[in-house]
Amino acid sequence: MRIIGGIARGRRLKAPKGSTIRPTADRVREALFNILPRDLSGQRVLDLFAGSGSLSLEALSRGAASALLVDESEEAAGLMRRNLEALGFTGQARIWSKPVGKALSRLAAEGTRYDAIFLDPPYDHGWVNKALAMVARGRVLQAGGIAVAEHSVRERVEERHGELVRRDRRRYGDTMLSFFGLDNQCS
Numbered sequence: 001m002r003i004i005g006g007i008a009r010g011r012r013l014k015a016p017k018g019s020t021i022r023p024t025a026d027r028v029r030e031a032l033f034n035i036l037p038r039d040l041s042g043q044r045v046l047d048l049f050a051g052s053g054s055l056s057l058e059a060l061s062r063g064a065a066s067a068l069l070v071d072e073s074e075e076a077a078g079l080m081r082r083n084l085e086a087l088g089f090t091g092q093a094r095i096w097s098k099p100v101g102k103a104l105s106r107l108a109a110e111g112t113r114y115d116a117i118f119l120d121p122p123y124d125h126g127w128v129n130k131a132l133a134m135v136a137r138g139r140v141l142q143a144g145g146i147a148v149a150e151h152s153v154r155e156r157v158e159e160r161h162g163e164l165v166r167r168d169r170r171r172y173g174d175t176m177l178s179f180f181g182l183d184n185q186c187s
Contacts, residue, residue: 001054004030006061008087012147013054014079028172032059032148035170035179036116040064043115044138046107048096048100053080053093055118060089066118067093071102108138115145123152129161132180136162146182 001013032055035140041063047056048070056067067089069080079095084090096103100121117135121127128151141147147164151157153176159166161180168179 001026003061003087005033005058005060006063008057008061008089011087013052013057013083014086015052025172025175028055028175028177029058030150030168031172032150032177035063035177036146036167038062038146040116044068044113044142046114046117048103048117048119049121049127050080050095050118051076053083053095054101055067055120056080056085056093057083057087057089059116059118060092061087065092067088068096068103068107068114069093069095070098070100072099073167079119100131102128104134104138104140106119106142112140113142113144113145114140117141117145117147118150119147120150124154128155128157128178132158132164136164140150141180141182143182143184145181149176151176153167 002013003011042108043064045064045067050069053069056069067092077095082093084093119131128149157178163183164180165183167181170177
């Protein structure tokens with residue numbers, strides 16, 4: 001597992017041991033960041049079910065201003081911390097070791113908004129639709145922002161969650177990327 005672009009390009013990430021954390025494959029991450037705008041300068045990133053933190057780390061390498069990485073697993077939090085330290089991004093990122101629902105409730109109460117939201121829940125457990133619904137209810141996506149859900153091709157992901165509307169989806173083997181934006185923004 002490595003960073004694909006930006007200032008940390010080519011740097012290796014610490015990978016999880018065992019199967020409790022499933023990092024986004026390099027080829028899927030590369031495809032995702034080829035679809036997103038090349039310059040993420042100044043953007044605020046929210047990484048839900050962050051695991052190793054590879055999506056946030058890729059965004060920070062490409063100029064994102066800050067990232068909040070959320071995962072309830074202490075193992076994941078330790079892995080994210082080590083990866084942030086290894087790449088020198090600790091000053092630009094925060095790690096919350098708590099359930100995604102609690103994190104989103106807190107962000108909603110604070111009125112915090114993000115330009116890019118990544119969701120990579122465990123496959124085939126019904127988390128994608130639940131998490132997207134919580135993102136929509138919490139109104140944590142900035143106008144003009146994008147929410148990207150990584151999920152199994154076997155999972156049926158709703159096209160709409162409140163104001164969040166699916167704009168695109170792409171398949172990479174067993175993995176699907178679904179791209180959401182706010183209903184009132186241009187396609």
